[in-house]
Amino acid sequence: MRHQPILTVNNLNISVSTPLEVVHPVRDVNFALQSGKVLGIVGESGSGKTLTCMSLLRLLPENVKVEFGSINYRNQNLLECSAEDIRKVRGNDIAMIMQNPMIAFNPVRTIESHFIETIRTHLPITKRLARKVAVEYLEKTDLPNPKAVLKQYPFQLSGGMLQRVMIAITMSLKPSILIADEPTTALDATNQLQVLKQLDKLKKEYNTGILLVTHDLGVIAQLADEVAVMYGGYIVEKAPVLKLFNQPMHPYTRVLLESRLGLTRKKIQSVSPLSTYSKNNDKKCPFLDRCEEANHSCTSYNLEYREYEKDHFVRCVKIHESVGN
Amino acid sequence: MKLNIKMQRTLLNHKLMIISSIIILGMIGVALFASFLAPNDPNLVDIAQKLHGPSSQFPLGTDHLGRCILSRLIFGTQTSLGTAILVMGFMMIISVPLGIIAGFIGGKVDYLFMRICDILMAFPSFLLSLALVGILGPGLFNLILAMVLVQWVFYARVIRGMVLSVREQNYIVAAKICGTPKFVIIMKHILPAIISQVVVLVFMDIGGVILAISSLSFLGLGIQPPEAEWGMMINDSKSFFRNYPSLMLYPGIMIFIVVIAFNLFGEALKDALDMKRAGGGVE
Numbered sequence: 225m226r227h228q229p230i231l232t233v234n235n236l237n238i239s240v241s242t243p244l245e246v247v248h249p250v251r252d253v254n255f256a257l258q259s260g261k262v263l264g265i266v267g268e269s270g271s272g273k274t275l276t277c278m279s280l281l282r283l284l285p286e287n288v289k290v291e292f293g294s295i296n297y298r299n300q301n302l303l304e305c306s307a308e309d310i311r312k313v314r315g316n317d318i319a320m321i322m323q324n325p326m327i328a329f330n331p332v333r334t335i336e337s338h339f340i341e342t343i344r345t346h347l348p349i350t351k352r353l354a355r356k357v358a359v360e361y362l363e364k365t366d367l368p369n370p371k372a373v374l375k376q377y378p379f380q381l382s383g384g385m386l387q388r389v390m391i392a393i394t395m396s397l398k399p400s401i402l403i404a405d406e407p408t409t410a411l412d413a414t415n416q417l418q419v420l421k422q423l424d425k426l427k428k429e430y431n432t433g434i435l436l437v438t439h440d441l442g443v444i445a446q447l448a449d450e451v452a453v454m455y456g457g458y459i460v461e462k463a464p465v466l467k468l469f470n471q472p473m474h475p476y477t478r479v480l481l482e483s484r485l486g487l488t489r490k491k492i493q494s495v496s497p498l499s500t501y502s503k504n505n506d507k508k509c510p511f512l513d514r515c516e517e518a519n520h521s522c523t524s525y526n527l528e529y530r531e532y533e534k535d536h537f538v539r540c541v542k543i544h545e546s547v548g549n
Numbered sequence: 550m551k552l553n554i555k556m557q558r559t560l561l562n563h564k565l566m567i568i569s570s571i572i573i574l575g576m577i578g579v580a581l582f583a584s585f586l587a588p589n590d591p592n593l594v595d596i597a598q599k600l601h602g603p604s605s606q607f608p609l610g611t612d613h614l615g616r617c618i619l620s621r622l623i624f625g626t627q628t629s630l631g632t633a634i635l636v637m638g639f640m641m642i643i644s645v646p647l648g649i650i651a652g653f654i655g656g657k658v659d660y661l662f663m664r665i666c667d668i669l670m671a672f673p674s675f676l677l678s679l680a681l682v683g684i685l686g687p688g689l690f691n692l693i694l695a696m697v698l699v700q701w702v703f704y705a706r707v708i709r710g711m712v713l714s715v716r717e718q719n720y721i722v723a724a725k726i727c728g729t730p731k732f733v734i735i736m737k738h739i740l741p742a743i744i745s746q747v748v749v750l751v752f753m754d755i756g757g758v759i760l761a762i763s764s765l766s767f768l769g770l771g772i773q774p775p776e777a778e779w780g781m782m783i784n785d786s787k788s789f790f791r792n793y794p795s796l797m798l799y800p801g802i803m804i805f806i807v808v809i810a811f812n813l814f815g816e817a818l819k820d821a822l823d824m825k826r827a828g829g830g831v832e
Contacts, residue, residue: 283725286655315728322726327719330738341737342727393727 229256230433231280231318231401236293238275238284238457250275251457252529253293259400260431262423264448264465266439266480271454273437277403279303280435281318282310297401316346319394320403324410325386329378335389336374342393361392365422384415391422395430402426403435408443420447441484445469450535453477456510459529463536473538475515509541517542566817572810580627589617591624592775600793612782612796613789621777622803628778629807632693632771633759637751639697644705645747649735651705652712662709669702675761682770692771696761707750711743718742745822753815756808763804779804 238250250272257263265273278284280295282302295302297317302310314320322328329338339358340351349357355374362370365388378386387407394402404423408416424447426432436448444451444465452462453476461474472478509515509522521541529539538544579586588608595615602610609618651662669677681695715721716739724734763780765771772778774785779800786796 281726283722311728311730313728314726320726322719322723324719328723330720330724332741333737337737341724341729341733345727345729345733 229258230298231257231435232294232296233276233280234294234296236276236279236295237291238272238279238288239291240288242287248291249457250279253454253457253459254529255452255459255462257401257433257435259433260427261449262427262434262436262447264436264438264444264451265454266441266444266451267454268439272457273454274405276454277320277405277435277437280403281314281320283314312346315342315394315399316397317399318401318403319397319399320405321387321390321394321407323406324383325390326378326383326410328390329386331378333377334374335376335378335381338389339374339393339396343396346397357396358392361396362389364395364425365389365392366418367392382415384411384418387411387415387419388422391419391426395426398430399432401433401435403437405437406439407436408438408440416443423447441481453480458510458539459537460511460539461537463533467533467536473532473536473543474511474540475517475542476511479514479516521545562817562820565813566821569810569814569817572806573814576626576630576807576810579623580630583623583627587617587620587623589620591616591620591777593617594775600789600796609799610795612786618782618796618799621782622779622799624777625779625782625800625803626807628772628776629759629762629780629804632689632762633755636693636696636758636762637755639693640701640704641747641751643697643701644703645708647701648705648708649712649739649743652709653716653731653735653739655716659709662705666702666706669699670706672699674699674703675764678761678765679768679770682765687770687773689772689776692762692765696758696765700758704750704754708743708747711746712739715739715742749815749819749822752811752818756811756815759804759808759811 233253233255236250236253237248239246239248249270253272253276255263265276267273275284275288279290280302284290290303293303297313300309300313302313305313329335336355336358340354343349343354343357344351347354358374359370362373367373367385367388373381373385373389381389387410402423407423408419411419420443423434423436427434434447436444438444448465450462451465451468452459453468453474454460455476461468461472461477463473468477469481472481509518512518512522515522519542528541528544529537530544532538532543589606593616595611598607598611598615599613600611601607601615604610607617607619609622612618612621647662651659677699678695681698682691685691685695721734721738724738762771763778763783766778766780767784769781769784772781774781782800783797786793786800790797
């Protein structure tokens with residue numbers, strides 16, 4: 225049974241203007257997020273993952289623009305609502321966890337003041353009550369001695385602790401969507417597990433939809449319900465997690481999975497990722513230069529995004545051909 | 550070896566800081582208690598006593614109108630420092646908010662702000678203040694107005710630059726992600742991050758402001774007689790320079806001491822607040 229998604233992104237196109245040219249790091253991105261589900265986005269650096277996330281909160285840098293497309297959250301187009309409306313959505317409805325927790329806190333202010341600032345931005349409560357809420361949610365993240373943690377400065381805590389503090393802050397507002405932009409990249413294995421547990425708890429307890437951006441396939445396998453693989457600004461393949469791992473269709477997904485550590489490991493062909501979208505014209509597959517199966521038909525097709533099986537979308541002309549035959 | 554040089558630097562810094570702050574505090578004290586410290590009425594004209602040498606009644610002698618020079622120097626501290634502090638204060642009131650707004654909001658607001666700065670900075674600033682005072686007419690209020698109107702752009706631009714470097718910090722992005730309103734971000738994250746640099750800027754430049762006020766007064770455009778002011782005192786005594794050079798020397802020395810004290814204090818403060826050079830520790 226299919227639920228109504230809380231967040232849908234349609235035909236999202238983002239352009240970056242540089243003094244030399246205008247590049248399009250995100251093209252035709254479509255996805256939907258349902259509450260209580262985790263959508264993983266995987267892809268290499270420069271494939272447009274982070275820009276996609278930032279565009280959801282309308283926090284793109286000045287030279288980056290959303291060309292067209294729509295982002296709908298509960299019948300509200302986030303790209304068109306006023307600055308004040310989007311500010312209220314941030315944190316309260318759509319929260320985000322940043323990649324490096326060590327630099328996401330103001331070094332001269334205590335954990336408590338960060339907590340209180342965020343809570344009181346969205347809820348009309350007193351400082352004392354906010355402090356209580358803070359302790360309550362820090363306890364939920366299994367941090368030892370939450371009251372002492374509140375009095376500490378960010379540099380006194382470890383990266384894993386800070387990441388859990390960040391999760392506690394986001395949890396305290398019970399957002400309906402959480403964007404986790406590489407939440408475990410800066411952490412060691414033990415802390416990664418802790419953080420993933422917290423995310424799982426958040427999903428189960430508050431029915432939060434999580435957009436999990438990472439390049440760690442292990443994290444995806446553990447947490448995601450559905451996976452979108454991005455390459456060169458396109459979502460090249462999207463499928464439920466088991467299907468993607470068992471029957472990858474797109475050549476990029478296949479080499480990505482094969483590149484994991486294992487007995488049958490193959491080396492992925494490397495090309496500077498920047499070249500993938502600056503050279504790319506609209507009629508050429510972005511993965512063409514690195515694809516082992518490419519032939520003449522890959523240079524001119526309309527990059528159609530087709531549902532190959534139920535819920536399994538692929539953007540590759542070879543797949544379309546083989547299915548067509 | 551390296552540590553040694555560093556330690557020497559810090560010590561030297563410390564000494565400079567102590568000496569300069571003693572001078573500054575002393576000057577402020579003199580300004581505040583001018584009426585108690587001055588041996589005579591600074592504006593009392595007595596032609597019969599004119600151009601006297603030092604005596605027990607007039608410790609530094611009298612000027613061409615028979616006024617006590619020491620008393621005039623003491624009251625001059627009040628006018629010079631007071632005016633400089635007022636000018637600096639007004640400039641900060643204008644340039645801190647504008648610099649922060651331009652730097653933080655960016656985009657078109659910033660562009661407009663920068664063009665206004667470009668226009669104002671295209672003129673030599675002292676000449677522009679001079680012209681403004683010329684149009685508005687001399688006087689304390691017009692002097693302050695002219696200086697503030699012309700010079701705030703420099704400070705606003707520097708402050709904008711400070712904000713730009715803080716704005717890109719990850720914790721500001723994190724605060725935005727949490728939906729913190731702009732005003733709160735400015736008050737809680739941006740202002741505390743730049744305030745120490747602003748204080749250094751103020752102390753580094755207040756000497757220059759004192760010089761500018763004295764220059765304008767020297768030209769007869771600032772503080773009006775009979776009020777005592779150092780620049781004006783130099784101007785008054787320039788016709789007697791050959792026979793009574795000390796008349797010109799005393800206010801000159803005062804200006805020199807105050808300006809150099811503020812400059813050294815600013816320098817020392819800059820080094821002290823520079824965490825990298827101080828060795829990373831913030832006490």
